[in-house]
Amino acid sequence: MIETPDPGFVQGAGPATSAVWNSVVSVWPEHEKFLRASFAGRSPDLLDTTEVIADLLARVSRASGKSLESFAADYRHLCEKIVYPEELHFAREGRYRLTTFAEADREVYSNPAVMGPYMNGLFVSDALWFNHASAMNDFAKVYLPRAAPGGRHLEIGPGHGMLLHLALRFGSFASLAAWDVSETSVRHVRSVLATLGQSDRVDVRLMDLASDRALTENRGRFDTIVFSEVLEHLERPDLALERIRDLLAPDGTVWINVPANGPAPDHLYLLRSPAEAEEAVRSAGLEIVRAAAFPVAGATLDRALRKQLPISCVLTAKRA
Numbered sequence: 001m002i003e004t005p006d007p008g009f010v011q012g013a014g015p016a017t018s019a020v021w022n023s024v025v026s027v028w029p030e031h032e033k034f035l036r037a038s039f040a041g042r043s044p045d046l047l048d049t050t051e052v053i054a055d056l057l058a059r060v061s062r063a064s065g066k067s068l069e070s071f072a073a074d075y076r077h078l079c080e081k082i083v084y085p086e087e088l089h090f091a092r093e094g095r096y097r098l099t100t101f102a103e104a105d106r107e108v109y110s111n112p113a114v115m116g117p118y119m120n121g122l123f124v125s126d127a128l129w130f131n132h133a134s135a136m137n138d139f140a141k142v143y144l145p146r147a148a149p150g151g152r153h154l155e156i157g158p159g160h161g162m163l164l165h166l167a168l169r170f171g172s173f174a175s176l177a178a179w180d181v182s183e184t185s186v187r188h189v190r191s192v193l194a195t196l197g198q199s200d201r202v203d204v205r206l207m208d209l210a211s212d213r214a215l216t217e218n219r220g221r222f223d224t225i226v227f228s229e230v231l232e233h234l235e236r237p238d239l240a241l242e243r244i245r246d247l248l249a250p251d252g253t254v255w256i257n258v259p260a261n262g263p264a265p266d267h268l269y270l271l272r273s274p275a276e277a278e279e280a281v282r283s284a285g286l287e288i289v290r291a292a293a294f295p296v297a298g299a300t301l302d303r304a305l306r307k308q309l310p311i312s313c314v315l316t317a318k319r320a
Protein backbone atom coordinates (compact mmCIF):
# COMPACT_ATOMS: atom_id res chain seq x y z
CA MET A 1 0.00 0.00 0.00
CA ILE A 2 1.27 3.45 -0.90
CA GLU A 3 1.27 5.77 2.07
CA THR A 4 0.56 9.42 1.53
CA PRO A 5 2.19 11.19 4.47
CA ASP A 6 0.37 14.05 6.15
CA PRO A 7 2.34 17.25 5.76
CA GLY A 8 3.78 17.54 9.31
CA PHE A 9 2.48 21.05 9.87
CA VAL A 10 -1.10 20.28 8.86
CA GLN A 11 -2.33 18.37 11.84
CA GLY A 12 -5.46 16.50 10.94
CA ALA A 13 -5.32 16.91 7.14
CA GLY A 14 -6.84 13.87 5.44
CA PRO A 15 -5.24 11.61 2.82
CA ALA A 16 -6.88 13.24 -0.21
CA THR A 17 -5.80 16.71 1.01
CA SER A 18 -2.24 15.44 1.43
CA ALA A 19 -2.30 13.92 -2.06
CA VAL A 20 -3.41 17.24 -3.60
CA TRP A 21 -0.83 19.14 -1.53
CA ASN A 22 1.95 16.75 -2.58
CA SER A 23 0.97 16.97 -6.25
CA VAL A 24 1.10 20.76 -6.15
CA VAL A 25 4.45 20.82 -4.34
CA SER A 26 5.87 18.29 -6.84
CA VAL A 27 5.07 20.56 -9.81
CA TRP A 28 5.66 23.85 -7.96
CA PRO A 29 8.04 23.49 -4.97
CA GLU A 30 8.24 27.28 -4.39
CA HIS A 31 4.51 27.33 -3.62
CA GLU A 32 4.88 25.38 -0.37
CA LYS A 33 5.34 28.55 1.68
CA PHE A 34 1.97 29.87 0.44
CA LEU A 35 0.34 26.52 1.20
CA ARG A 36 1.65 26.58 4.75
CA ALA A 37 0.13 30.04 5.29
CA SER A 38 -3.11 28.89 3.71
CA PHE A 39 -3.41 25.88 6.02
CA ALA A 40 -2.19 27.57 9.22
CA GLY A 41 -4.87 27.38 11.89
CA ARG A 42 -7.55 25.62 9.78
CA SER A 43 -10.25 24.36 12.13
CA PRO A 44 -11.21 20.64 12.18
CA ASP A 45 -14.43 21.57 10.35
CA LEU A 46 -12.50 23.41 7.65
CA LEU A 47 -10.02 20.54 7.29
CA ASP A 48 -12.96 18.15 6.93
CA THR A 49 -14.52 20.26 4.16
CA THR A 50 -11.09 20.57 2.52
CA GLU A 51 -10.86 16.78 2.53
CA VAL A 52 -14.32 16.41 0.92
CA ILE A 53 -13.22 18.79 -1.88
CA ALA A 54 -9.84 17.06 -2.32
CA ASP A 55 -11.54 13.65 -2.37
CA LEU A 56 -13.92 14.79 -5.12
CA LEU A 57 -10.94 16.11 -7.06
CA ALA A 58 -9.19 12.73 -6.71
CA ARG A 59 -12.32 10.89 -7.91
CA VAL A 60 -12.76 13.21 -10.90
CA SER A 61 -9.06 12.81 -11.67
CA ARG A 62 -9.32 8.99 -11.63
CA ALA A 63 -12.54 8.97 -13.69
CA SER A 64 -11.16 11.35 -16.32
CA GLY A 65 -7.74 9.68 -16.58
CA LYS A 66 -6.11 13.05 -15.90
CA SER A 67 -3.54 12.78 -13.11
CA LEU A 68 -3.56 14.91 -9.96
CA GLU A 69 -0.18 16.29 -11.07
CA SER A 70 -1.84 17.48 -14.24
CA PHE A 71 -4.56 19.27 -12.19
CA ALA A 72 -1.71 20.71 -10.09
CA ALA A 73 0.02 21.96 -13.25
CA ASP A 74 -3.24 23.66 -14.30
CA TYR A 75 -3.42 25.22 -10.83
CA ARG A 76 0.11 26.61 -11.23
CA HIS A 77 -0.83 27.94 -14.67
CA LEU A 78 -3.95 29.58 -13.18
CA CYS A 79 -1.95 31.33 -10.45
CA GLU A 80 1.06 32.40 -12.52
CA LYS A 81 -0.29 32.98 -16.02
CA ILE A 82 -3.97 33.80 -15.58
CA VAL A 83 -4.51 35.49 -12.19
CA TYR A 84 -1.11 37.12 -11.53
CA PRO A 85 -1.20 39.43 -14.62
CA GLU A 86 -4.70 40.53 -13.59
CA GLU A 87 -3.47 41.24 -10.05
CA LEU A 88 -0.69 43.42 -11.48
CA HIS A 89 -3.24 45.34 -13.56
CA PHE A 90 -5.54 45.73 -10.54
CA ALA A 91 -2.69 46.99 -8.33
CA ARG A 92 -1.67 49.54 -10.99
CA GLU A 93 -5.08 50.71 -12.16
CA GLY A 94 -7.37 50.01 -9.19
CA ARG A 95 -9.99 48.37 -11.43
CA TYR A 96 -10.64 45.12 -13.26
CA ARG A 97 -9.28 44.99 -16.81
CA LEU A 98 -12.47 43.96 -18.65
CA THR A 99 -15.94 45.46 -18.43
CA THR A 100 -18.08 43.60 -20.98
CA PHE A 101 -19.27 40.03 -21.35
CA ALA A 102 -18.26 40.12 -25.04
CA GLU A 103 -14.61 40.71 -24.05
CA ALA A 104 -14.66 37.98 -21.40
CA ASP A 105 -16.32 35.61 -23.85
CA ARG A 106 -13.64 36.25 -26.46
CA GLU A 107 -10.68 36.01 -24.06
CA VAL A 108 -11.90 33.27 -21.72
CA TYR A 109 -15.23 31.47 -22.20
CA SER A 110 -14.72 30.76 -25.90
CA ASN A 111 -11.00 30.12 -25.58
CA PRO A 112 -10.43 26.46 -24.65
CA ALA A 113 -6.69 27.05 -24.12
CA VAL A 114 -7.58 29.41 -21.25
CA MET A 115 -10.85 27.84 -20.08
CA GLY A 116 -9.57 24.27 -19.50
CA PRO A 117 -6.70 25.04 -17.11
CA TYR A 118 -8.73 27.88 -15.56
CA MET A 119 -11.62 25.61 -14.45
CA ASN A 120 -9.28 22.80 -13.30
CA GLY A 121 -7.08 25.26 -11.42
CA LEU A 122 -10.11 26.81 -9.69
CA PHE A 123 -11.22 23.36 -8.56
CA VAL A 124 -7.79 22.86 -6.89
CA SER A 125 -7.96 26.37 -5.38
CA ASP A 126 -11.21 25.46 -3.61
CA ALA A 127 -9.21 23.03 -1.48
CA LEU A 128 -5.99 25.03 -1.17
CA TRP A 129 -6.84 28.73 -0.90
CA PHE A 130 -7.92 29.64 2.60
CA ASN A 131 -10.64 32.06 1.43
CA HIS A 132 -12.09 29.65 -1.14
CA ALA A 133 -12.08 26.64 1.20
CA SER A 134 -13.57 28.76 4.00
CA ALA A 135 -16.46 29.84 1.77
CA MET A 136 -17.13 26.19 0.83
CA ASN A 137 -16.98 25.31 4.52
CA ASP A 138 -19.51 28.03 5.37
CA PHE A 139 -21.87 26.51 2.83
CA ALA A 140 -21.37 22.89 3.99
CA LYS A 141 -21.17 23.40 7.74
CA VAL A 142 -23.23 26.52 8.45
CA TYR A 143 -25.75 27.17 5.65
CA LEU A 144 -26.82 23.63 4.72
CA PRO A 145 -27.46 22.38 8.27
CA ARG A 146 -29.83 25.36 8.78
CA ALA A 147 -31.82 24.70 5.59
CA ALA A 148 -35.15 23.04 6.37
CA PRO A 149 -35.19 19.41 5.14
CA GLY A 150 -37.32 18.57 2.11
CA GLY A 151 -36.89 21.88 0.27
CA ARG A 152 -36.39 22.70 -3.40
CA HIS A 153 -32.77 23.59 -4.08
CA LEU A 154 -31.29 25.47 -7.05
CA GLU A 155 -27.70 26.31 -7.93
CA ILE A 156 -27.17 29.00 -10.57
CA GLY A 157 -23.81 28.73 -12.35
CA PRO A 158 -22.51 25.46 -10.86
CA GLY A 159 -19.33 25.63 -13.00
CA HIS A 160 -17.37 22.55 -11.89
CA GLY A 161 -20.12 21.19 -9.62
CA MET A 162 -18.37 21.30 -6.25
CA LEU A 163 -21.22 23.01 -4.40
CA LEU A 164 -23.74 20.51 -5.81
CA HIS A 165 -21.56 17.76 -4.41
CA LEU A 166 -21.62 19.47 -1.00
CA ALA A 167 -25.41 20.01 -1.24
CA LEU A 168 -25.92 16.30 -1.95
CA ARG A 169 -23.63 15.29 0.85
CA PHE A 170 -24.57 17.71 3.64
CA GLY A 171 -28.12 18.79 2.69
CA SER A 172 -31.42 16.91 2.69
CA PHE A 173 -33.47 18.31 -0.19
CA ALA A 174 -36.60 16.99 -1.89
CA SER A 175 -35.25 18.16 -5.26
CA LEU A 176 -32.09 19.71 -6.65
CA ALA A 177 -31.73 21.72 -9.85
CA ALA A 178 -28.76 23.41 -11.50
CA TRP A 179 -28.80 26.04 -14.26
CA ASP A 180 -25.82 27.16 -16.26
CA VAL A 181 -25.61 29.33 -19.35
CA SER A 182 -22.54 27.46 -20.61
CA GLU A 183 -22.90 24.15 -22.43
CA THR A 184 -19.38 23.22 -21.35
CA SER A 185 -20.30 23.70 -17.69
CA VAL A 186 -23.53 21.73 -18.09
CA ARG A 187 -21.62 18.83 -19.67
CA HIS A 188 -18.95 19.03 -16.99
CA VAL A 189 -21.42 19.03 -14.09
CA ARG A 190 -23.28 16.08 -15.58
CA SER A 191 -20.06 14.12 -15.89
CA VAL A 192 -19.03 14.96 -12.29
CA LEU A 193 -22.45 13.77 -11.06
CA ALA A 194 -22.08 10.59 -13.13
CA THR A 195 -18.69 9.98 -11.52
CA LEU A 196 -20.42 10.23 -8.14
CA GLY A 197 -23.27 7.96 -9.24
CA GLN A 198 -25.67 10.87 -8.54
CA SER A 199 -26.88 11.72 -12.07
CA ASP A 200 -30.52 11.07 -11.21
CA ARG A 201 -30.46 13.37 -8.16
CA VAL A 202 -29.97 16.73 -9.93
CA ASP A 203 -31.90 18.28 -12.83
CA VAL A 204 -29.03 20.02 -14.70
CA ARG A 205 -30.21 22.44 -17.39
CA LEU A 206 -28.80 24.86 -19.90
CA MET A 207 -30.52 28.03 -18.67
CA ASP A 208 -29.63 31.70 -18.61
CA LEU A 209 -30.65 33.28 -15.30
CA ALA A 210 -31.58 36.41 -17.27
CA SER A 211 -33.95 34.60 -19.67
CA ASP A 212 -37.72 35.11 -19.46
CA ARG A 213 -38.19 31.35 -19.19
CA ALA A 214 -36.10 31.21 -16.01
CA LEU A 215 -38.67 33.38 -14.23
CA THR A 216 -42.00 32.52 -15.83
CA GLU A 217 -41.63 28.82 -15.02
CA ASN A 218 -40.08 29.25 -11.59
CA ARG A 219 -41.32 32.38 -9.77
CA GLY A 220 -41.29 31.82 -5.99
CA ARG A 221 -40.25 28.19 -6.47
CA PHE A 222 -36.99 27.65 -4.58
CA ASP A 223 -36.39 27.28 -0.84
CA THR A 224 -32.63 27.52 -1.20
CA ILE A 225 -30.57 29.09 -3.98
CA VAL A 226 -26.80 29.04 -4.38
CA PHE A 227 -25.10 31.82 -6.30
CA SER A 228 -21.37 31.34 -5.91
CA GLU A 229 -18.67 33.16 -7.84
CA VAL A 230 -21.11 34.27 -10.55
CA LEU A 231 -22.08 37.86 -9.62
CA GLU A 232 -18.63 39.25 -10.44
CA HIS A 233 -18.92 37.84 -14.00
CA LEU A 234 -22.04 39.82 -14.87
CA GLU A 235 -22.59 43.13 -16.64
CA ARG A 236 -25.87 43.65 -14.76
CA PRO A 237 -25.40 42.14 -11.30
CA ASP A 238 -28.31 44.27 -10.04
CA LEU A 239 -30.79 42.54 -12.36
CA ALA A 240 -29.42 39.10 -11.46
CA LEU A 241 -29.97 39.71 -7.74
CA GLU A 242 -33.52 40.97 -8.39
CA ARG A 243 -34.19 37.87 -10.47
CA ILE A 244 -32.97 35.64 -7.62
CA ARG A 245 -35.27 37.48 -5.21
CA ASP A 246 -38.21 36.62 -7.49
CA LEU A 247 -37.21 32.96 -7.74
CA LEU A 248 -37.18 32.55 -3.95
CA ALA A 249 -40.11 31.02 -2.07
CA PRO A 250 -41.55 33.39 0.58
CA ASP A 251 -39.36 31.86 3.33
CA GLY A 252 -36.52 30.89 1.00
CA THR A 253 -32.90 31.96 1.35
CA VAL A 254 -30.06 32.54 -1.09
CA TRP A 255 -26.41 31.77 -0.28
CA ILE A 256 -24.16 34.18 -2.18
CA ASN A 257 -20.39 33.93 -2.48
CA VAL A 258 -18.71 36.84 -4.26
CA PRO A 259 -15.12 38.09 -4.16
CA ALA A 260 -14.17 41.63 -3.25
CA ASN A 261 -10.89 42.72 -4.88
CA GLY A 262 -10.63 39.48 -6.84
CA PRO A 263 -9.12 40.25 -10.25
CA ALA A 264 -9.49 37.54 -12.91
CA PRO A 265 -9.74 37.71 -16.70
CA ASP A 266 -13.52 37.18 -16.66
CA HIS A 267 -14.40 39.34 -13.65
CA LEU A 268 -16.32 42.47 -14.64
CA TYR A 269 -18.07 43.65 -11.49
CA LEU A 270 -15.73 45.06 -8.86
CA LEU A 271 -16.76 45.11 -5.21
CA ARG A 272 -14.20 46.64 -2.88
CA SER A 273 -15.45 45.33 0.47
CA PRO A 274 -17.99 43.04 2.16
CA ALA A 275 -19.99 46.20 2.97
CA GLU A 276 -20.34 46.97 -0.75
CA ALA A 277 -21.49 43.38 -1.37
CA GLU A 278 -24.13 43.73 1.37
CA GLU A 279 -25.32 47.02 -0.11
CA ALA A 280 -25.72 45.46 -3.57
CA VAL A 281 -27.79 42.62 -2.12
CA ARG A 282 -30.01 44.99 -0.11
CA SER A 283 -30.58 47.20 -3.15
CA ALA A 284 -32.16 44.21 -4.91
CA GLY A 285 -34.89 43.94 -2.27
CA LEU A 286 -33.20 41.25 -0.23
CA GLU A 287 -32.60 41.27 3.51
CA ILE A 288 -29.26 40.02 4.85
CA VAL A 289 -29.72 37.16 7.31
CA ARG A 290 -26.04 36.39 7.89
CA ALA A 291 -22.71 37.66 6.58
CA ALA A 292 -19.17 36.30 6.75
CA ALA A 293 -15.93 37.50 5.16
CA PHE A 294 -12.84 35.40 4.47
CA PRO A 295 -9.68 37.30 3.46
CA VAL A 296 -6.90 35.72 1.44
CA ALA A 297 -4.44 33.50 3.36
CA GLY A 298 -2.22 35.35 5.79
CA ALA A 299 -4.18 38.64 5.82
CA THR A 300 -6.54 40.00 8.46
CA LEU A 301 -9.77 41.57 7.21
CA ASP A 302 -8.38 45.02 8.09
CA ARG A 303 -5.22 44.50 6.09
CA ALA A 304 -7.11 43.00 3.16
CA LEU A 305 -9.35 46.09 3.06
CA ARG A 306 -6.41 48.51 3.34
CA LYS A 307 -4.29 46.73 0.71
CA GLN A 308 -7.22 45.79 -1.55
CA LEU A 309 -6.50 42.06 -1.26
CA PRO A 310 -9.06 39.38 -2.19
CA ILE A 311 -11.86 38.71 0.29
CA SER A 312 -14.51 36.03 -0.21
CA CYS A 313 -17.78 37.67 0.88
CA VAL A 314 -20.45 35.15 1.92
CA LEU A 315 -24.01 36.36 2.43
CA THR A 316 -27.25 34.61 3.27
CA ALA A 317 -30.31 36.65 2.36
CA LYS A 318 -34.10 36.35 2.08
CA ARG A 319 -36.84 38.43 0.46
CA ALA A 320 -37.19 41.73 2.29
Ligand SMILES: C[S@@+](CC[C@H](N)C(=O)[O-])C[C@H]1O[C@@H](n2cnc3c(N)ncnc32)[C@H](O)[C@@H]1O
Nearest residue numbers: 157158159160180181182185208209228229230
Ligand atom coordinates in the same frame (compact mmCIF):
# COMPACT_ATOMS: atom_id res chain seq x y z
C1 LIG B 1 -16.69 30.83 -11.98
S1 LIG B 1 -18.01 29.75 -12.32
C2 LIG B 1 -18.60 29.45 -10.69
C3 LIG B 1 -18.56 27.99 -10.33
C4 LIG B 1 -19.02 27.62 -8.95
N1 LIG B 1 -20.37 28.11 -8.67
C5 LIG B 1 -18.06 28.07 -7.89
O1 LIG B 1 -18.47 28.68 -6.90
O2 LIG B 1 -16.85 27.81 -8.03
C6 LIG B 1 -19.27 30.78 -12.98
C7 LIG B 1 -20.38 29.97 -13.65
O3 LIG B 1 -21.53 30.81 -13.83
C8 LIG B 1 -22.10 30.53 -15.10
N2 LIG B 1 -22.93 31.68 -15.51
C9 LIG B 1 -22.51 32.92 -15.86
N3 LIG B 1 -23.56 33.70 -16.19
C10 LIG B 1 -24.68 32.95 -16.04
C11 LIG B 1 -26.08 33.18 -16.25
N4 LIG B 1 -26.53 34.37 -16.69
N5 LIG B 1 -26.96 32.17 -16.01
C12 LIG B 1 -26.51 30.96 -15.59
N6 LIG B 1 -25.19 30.68 -15.39
C13 LIG B 1 -24.29 31.65 -15.61
C14 LIG B 1 -20.87 30.27 -15.97
O4 LIG B 1 -21.16 29.59 -17.15
C15 LIG B 1 -19.98 29.45 -15.03
O5 LIG B 1 -20.24 28.08 -15.11
